[in-house]
Amino acid sequence: MIQKTLYILLIIMTPVLLMAHESADFLRSTGKIYSVVLAVVLIFLGIVFYLVRLDRKISRLEKEMLD
Amino acid sequence: MKYSWWKILGVLLLLYVFTFGFLVPLKPGIIAVSPVSIEANHVSNISITGYNSNYQSQESSLQVWLKIDSTSGYQATSLRVNGERQLTATFDIGALPDTTEALLLVVNAEDGTAIRPRAVKINSAEHQPASVPSKLSALPSKTFQTKAGFYFPYRSILDETIRNTFFHVALWMAMFVLLLIGLYHSIQYLRTKRIEYDIKASSYSYAAILYGLLGLATGSVWARYTWGTWWTPDVKLNMAAITMLIYAAYAVLRAGIDDIDKRSQLSAIYNIFAFAAMIPLLFVIPRLTDSLHPGNGGNPALGGEDLDNTLRMVFYPAIIGLFLLGRWIATLNIRIETLRIHKLQSDL
Structure with a gap:
């Protein structure tokens, strides 16, 4: 359940982040520093995504072991 | 969890990267120039927007150049400074044989030299009287100086x-x-x-x-x-x-x-x-x-x-x-x- 929610969060968060600021050209302000911030956020989300996958693998393994 | 030295090292290194990667400021640069195209044989005003610059406090040592070739260029005849990041430079451009994309240099004692490549296009006049002087002057020998201290380089567009x-x-x-x-x-x-x-x-x-x-x-x-x-x-x-x-x-x-x-x-x-x-x-x-x-x-x-x-x-x-x-x-x-x-x- 938690994993599903995380997946959905991951899927919706990226475009929302992009859309929210695009019209105001917020990401280009202050020497485009926020586009670097967005890049770092993407890296973070990517690593979280992989962690969720590993978490699911472990859960499956735990379930198989206990059965 | 298995504690290993390299996991701790990795996290510490990334912490260092996030801190210094974001906190070290950039060198002064030129973020915008307008207009980007002017005519030779005319007096033109160019407004320049700086980045991390100190135009106002360093007004006494401020110089603005349009570099034409490796040794010569036009120095702004007058400067109007509107704050630390904004200035208007007036150039008296003489005759130019060819249309040139000039490099813009803004120099002052604190910031060193800020460079914008291909900043201004100078269109040569079509029917140029031979008598018009080029008005070019030699660039000073110490035009390119870098700002002292620890800064990341400023690159145009980047x-x-x-x-x-x-x-x-x-x-x-x-x-x-x-x-x-x-x-x-x-x-x-x-x-x-x-x-x-x-x-x-x-x-x-x-x-x-x-x-x-x-x-x-x-x-x-x-x-x-x-x-x-x-x-x-x-x-x-x-x-x-x-x-x-x-x-x-x-x-x-x-x-x-x-x-x-x-x-x-x-x-x-x-x-x-x-x-x-x-x-x-x-x-x-x-x-x-x-x-x-x-x-x-x-x-x-x-x-x-x-x-x-x-x-x-x-x-x-x-x-x-x-x-x-x-x-x-x-x-x-x-x-x-x-x-x-x-x-x-x-x-x-």
């Missing part, structure tokens, strides 16, 4: 995104290291046929694929806000995409075969071929042609104007930090897969 060197570029470099380790284990698998090498090879390759996909995503975001488009058919971008497709096929191949021995064997061979394809795609072909990508076109490799020593002080720790993080991710996968194999063996 602006603050030069900091992406520590994230986007370092991610690709860490990916190469992870792929190399994956390759080593694939070769070891083919030599020994021991399943643990297959687990290691695939885990390192998966971590590398994750980094590669993130490299594409961060590059795409960068392109959107500097080039104005998410993707362009640039040789560097397309070759990187092809590489990721080749490695995506590796993941598909592994997922598609149920027999463990067959899967290990095939994917080890495929991994060697994929690595062999990756080298020309990412290292050779982008250097053979022109590319929009910073640091490309010709063969600048890791040098020249795009990576100076201040950037290196954060860039290299970023590569090591991201690699160690990738290794951490890979070892988690290795431990899970090893457990699964043990369970399979004990079930039999």
Whole structure:
């Protein structure tokens, strides 16, 4: 359940982040520093995504072991 | 959790990268110029927007030049400063034989020299009287000075995104290291046929694929806000995409075969071929042609104007930090897969 929610969060968060600021050209302000911030956020989300996958693998393994 | 020195080192290095990568300021630069095209044989006003500049407090030592060739240019005849980041320069341009894209220099004692290449296009007059003087003057010998202290370089168009060197570029470099380790284990698998090498090879390759996909995503975001488009058919971008497709096929191949021995064997061979394809795609072909990508076109490799020593002080720790993080991710996968194999063996 938690994993599903995380997946959905991951899927919706990226475009929302992009859309929210695009019209105001917020990401280009202050020497485009926020586009670097967005890049770092993407890296973070990517690593979280992989962690969720590993978490699911472990859960499956735990379930198989206990059965 | 297994505590290992390299996990702690990786986290500390990344902490250093995030802190210094974001906190060290850029050198002063010129972020906007208007108008970008003026006429020769005219007096023109050019308004200049600086970045991290000190125009007002350094007004007494302020000089603005339009550099025409290696030794000469036009110095602004008068300057009107509106705050630290805004000034209007008046140029009295004389006769010019050819239309020239002049380099703009803003010099002052505190900031050193801020440069904007191809800042202003000076259109030569069509019917130029021979009597009109060129009004060019020799550039002072100490025009190019750098600001004292620790700053990252300012590059036109890149602006603050030069900091992406520590994230986007370092991610690709860490990916190469992870792929190399994956390759080593694939070769070891083919030599020994021991399943643990297959687990290691695939885990390192998966971590590398994750980094590669993130490299594409961060590059795409960068392109959107500097080039104005998410993707362009640039040789560097397309070759990187092809590489990721080749490695995506590796993941598909592994997922598609149920027999463990067959899967290990095939994917080890495929991994060697994929690595062999990756080298020309990412290292050779982008250097053979022109590319929009910073640091490309010709063969600048890791040098020249795009990576100076201040950037290196954060860039290299970023590569090591991201690699160690990738290794951490890979070892988690290795431990899970090893457990699964043990369970399979004990079930039999």
